[in-house]
Amino acid sequence: KPRVLSGIQPTADSFHLGNYLGAVRQWVALQETHDAFYFIADLHAITVEHDPKLLRKRTRVSVAQLLALGLDPDRATLFVQSQVPEHAELGWVMQCLAGFGEASRMTQFKDKSAKQSVDRVTVGLFAYPVLQAADILLYRPRYVPVGEDQRQHLELTRDLAHRFNTRFGKAFQPPEAYILKGTAKIYDLQEPSAKMSKSASSPGGIIELLDDPKVSAKKIRSAVTDTGREVVFDQENKPGVSNLLSIYSALTGREIDELQTAYEGKGYGDLKKDLGEVVADFVTPVRDQVKSYMDDPAELDKVLARGAERAREVASGTLARVYDKLGFLAGR
Numbered sequence: 001k002p003r004v005l006s007g008i009q010p011t012a013d014s015f016h017l018g019n020y021l022g023a024v025r026q027w028v029a030l031q032e033t034h035d036a037f038y039f040i041a042d043l044h045a046i047t048v049e050h051d052p053k054l055l056r057k058r059t060r061v062s063v064a065q066l067l068a069l070g071l072d073p074d075r076a077t078l079f080v081q082s083q084v085p086e087h088a089e090l091g092w093v094m095q096c097l098a099g100f101g102e103a104s105r106m107t108q109f110k111d112k113s114a115k116q117s118v119d120r121v122t123v124g125l126f127a128y129p130v131l132q133a134a135d136i137l138l139y140r141p142r143y144v145p146v147g148e149d150q151r152q153h154l155e156l157t158r159d160l161a162h163r164f165n166t167r168f169g170k171a172f173q174p175p176e177a178y179i180l181k182g183t184a185k186i187y188d189l190q191e192p193s194a195k196m197s198k199s200a201s202s203p204g205g206i207i208e209l210l211d212d213p214k215v216s217a218k219k220i221r222s223a224v225t226d227t228g229r230e231v232v233f234d235q236e237n238k239p240g241v242s243n244l245l246s247i248y249s250a251l252t253g254r255e256i257d258e259l260q261t262a263y264e265g266k267g268y269g270d271l272k273k274d275l276g277e278v279v280a281d282f283v284t285p286v287r288d289q290v291k292s293y294m295d296d297p298a299e300l301d302k303v304l305a306r307g308a309e310r311a312r313e314v315a316s317g318t319l320a321r322v323y324d325k326l327g328f329l330a331g332r
């Protein structure tokens, strides 16, 4: 089976609809047909100021959400990044391969660092995409299922893989991004030209899976739309309505065309009300299951220990090959 790998940061109390539709939904589908590795990126979560207690809780709640959303630890390898030390080790190697200039051109870094004073921006935040390259290359995956915002980081990963192979001999297979067109980018409800984002969206712009569905329905009712009335998909002129239609279509499996026909003669209000219900139907069982997984953190930790062991089997093999090619002495 071809291998896939992806990760998600434990930086919020809940995943949002963008995380789910852009990434996790594909992870669940791919575990059936691929040798799947998915991880909680806690090393990335400390690139910005964090609260250790909260990080521990968010790491577990992230795992609980992945399980509730359909990941099966018997079919996919599910682990926490910090429990597989090879990530940090290959991360350093990649830092010594990446150029300062190319890392400086990462748009996500530019956006995130622009919001803070230069002394508060950590070297870790700067190196984040380079560590991400190591995260991916350790497992030699064919595909990396992510949202559109990760495309540039994937390109960097491919460049670093090529560079290593050329300089030191082939150790890596440059992976391909697996980005689904319809849901590659879910937009902020209040600002439909920007992506729905944990760190940048206002509370009204983001639908959190673990939020009370009544709160989410209210946010959908207040979503920014245009002054027209027709429910049609038109990304350029009607980004707000188009975003709602994308979410609706992805959660129900109904084609956009079919939805447009169904809402002919109706208005935005009807669409928003119905979408509120669709979201409620989707999140209600997820919320219940997350609660019950969180009641048994020892069981979650057991799942993770199993995952880390399996992940290390693959990661340690890659790292040993890399160390050998670099000229490090074999020692362990």
Ligand code: AQP
Pocket: 007, 008, 009, 010, 011, 016, 018, 019, 020, 021, 022, 023, 145, 146, 147, 148, 149, 150, 183, 184, 185, 186, 187, 195, 196, 197, 198, 199, 200
């Ligand atoms: N709005 C989105 N639409 C589609 N996919 C998205 N992803 C994130 N936002 C959207 C995808 O979710 C996966 C996990 O991402 P992450 O853990 O890196 O989360 P993130 O990028 O930190 O999430 P945010 O909300 O975008 O956080 P900030 O604001 O910190 O940047 C990835 O595959 C990502 O593409």
